[in-house]
Amino acid sequence: MVKGASVEVVKVDGRVERGEQTRRQILRRAAEIASVEGLEGLSIGRLATELEVSKSGVFAHFGSKEELQLSTVRAAAAIFVRQVVEPALVEPPGRARLELLLDGWLAYSENRTFPGGCFFYAVQAEFDARPGRVRDSIAGFGREWNSYVRETVAAIPEVADPDQLAFELVAFLEMANAQSVLHDDPHAYERARVAVRNRLAQAGTAASTALR
Amino acid sequence: MVKGASVEVVKVDGRVERGEQTRRQILRRAAEIASVEGLEGLSIGRLATELEVSKSGVFAHFGSKEELQLSTVRAAAAIFVRQVVEPALVEPPGRARLELLLDGWLAYSENRTFPGGCFFYAVQAEFDARPGRVRDSIAGFGREWNSYVRETVAAIPEVADPDQLAFELVAFLEMANAQSVLHDDPHAYERARVAVRNRLAQAGTAASTALR
DNA sequence: AAACTAATTGTACGATCGTTCGTACAACTT
DNA sequence: AAGTTGTACGAACGATCGTACAATTAGTTT
Numbered sequence: 313m314v315k316g317a318s319v320e321v322v323k324v325d326g327r328v329e330r331g332e333q334t335r336r337q338i339l340r341r342a343a344e345i346a347s348v349e350g351l352e353g354l355s356i357g358r359l360a361t362e363l364e365v366s367k368s369g370v371f372a373h374f375g376s377k378e379e380l381q382l383s384t385v386r387a388a389a390a391i392f393v394r395q396v397v398e399p400a401l402v403e404p405p406g407r408a409r410l411e412l413l414l415d416g417w418l419a420y421s422e423n424r425t426f427p428g429g430c431f432f433y434a435v436q437a438e439f440d441a442r443p444g445r446v447r448d449s450i451a452g453f454g455r456e457w458n459s460y461v462r463e464t465v466a467a468i469p470e471v472a473d474p475d476q477l478a479f480e481l482v483a484f485l486e487m488a489n490a491q492s493v494l495h496d497d498p499h500a501y502e503r504a505r506v507a508v509r510n511r512l513a514q515a516g517t518a519a520s521t522a523l524r
Numbered sequence: 525m526v527k528g529a530s531v532e533v534v535k536v537d538g539r540v541e542r543g544e545q546t547r548r549q550i551l552r553r554a555a556e557i558a559s560v561e562g563l564e565g566l567s568i569g570r571l572a573t574e575l576e577v578s579k580s581g582v583f584a585h586f587g588s589k590e591e592l593q594l595s596t597v598r599a600a601a602a603i604f605v606r607q608v609v610e611p612a613l614v615e616p617p618g619r620a621r622l623e624l625l626l627d628g629w630l631a632y633s634e635n636r637t638f639p640g641g642c643f644f645y646a647v648q649a650e651f652d653a654r655p656g657r658v659r660d661s662i663a664g665f666g667r668e669w670n671s672y673v674r675e676t677v678a679a680i681p682e683v684a685d686p687d688q689l690a691f692e693l694v695a696f697l698e699m700a701n702a703q704s705v706l707h708d709d710p711h712a713y714e715r716a717r718v719a720v721r722n723r724l725a726q727a728g729t730a731a732s733t734a735l736r
Numbered sequence: 737a738a739a740c741t742a743a744t745t746g747t748a749c750g751a752t753c754g755t756t757c758g759t760a761c762a763a764c765t766t
Numbered sequence: 767a768a769g770t771t772g773t774a775c776g777a778a779c780g781a782t783c784g785t786a787c788a789a790t791t792a793g794t795t796t
Binding site: 451455476495514 | 559560561562564565639640641645646648649650651652653654659662663666667687688691692694695696698699702703705706707712715716718719726
């Protein structure tokens, strides 16, 4: 067996290697800025200044601001998946996985993975009413997230209406993020945890169907 | 009695009258734009072009962009109060007033009083992580709204924890707005109505305390 | 009719925006 | 060693941003 042949994929070009590292640094910083200032408030010049590189150097990586925004959204989605979705996969589908998922989300918001709180909360509100590829991309990730929560909820046998329950649970999460960031109120997360616990307890009883 | 003496307040100066009307038109349009593009995306030049007045004419009314933003927030708050808060006052404090308030909010979002959905949802997410007077103003109105919902909830005798219930109810409203605008999904409002009905039914039973 | 006042306008400014272009240099290929 | 490729740079572009200020128009007061 040739050593390293399967570790270093195909390319070992030091130039593109360096380029990709620069690109990663740009995108990480871009996601941080965008979570605070929005994807429109994110400017190429400011990004270059903060990273101490040239404006044209930043621009060359993406070719247009729209492409930078799209790449930033994708990069933030990867961070979100690694921080929220993947840790919950250690549990098999069911209530335990759901609780890990929701707790993971609240931790992701609370520990300020992005300085402005949840990246997607910020950019969804920014682009929800505009046309364009950036909005479509954001909406696509939002749909993916909603679907995943719904499926995770649906894996619990007692749940009667997964769509409805997923709607309410995600509402608690986003509300906690919004209240915490806007009002510097750490109690919001405890409110959300109580709401989640209460709602899941309700879903586990026959009363949930009787209440219709 | 002198006719009209109490109707036309003190001033009858046609110039300031015209000025105030212009100002109202500017602010109405500004709130519409800001609900879609945000308060930063709102530019004085664009505002002037759309209203077919001069850029300096718009600017003169406010003296700075920050003052325009602050005035826009106040104008939007007045519209919100008239459309959501005041109609619910026809009912005395209690469950009926709360239901009117929540239904009023959902209608305010659903019928697109502002083209981008709820004005405050949009600008809260935009300014929540930035410092400054505009953020402070938005946060102030947000606190007022939260307090009012909490007090309205607290007027219902069966409610054990008004803070918690208000948190959850508002979460449903904002989630409906967000889903509706981003995904063009009118069903989101029905989801919110179901969630509200279900949660209020739960609050009216002894089970709400037993579930702790 | 003249003097005054308030709303609105036109012109101009410096700064910053996204974008384009030619160039410099390091790294890889032959 | 010579040639090619990829990243990063500096300078400049037209457009738009918020802002400043003098001129103009419309309405009120004397």
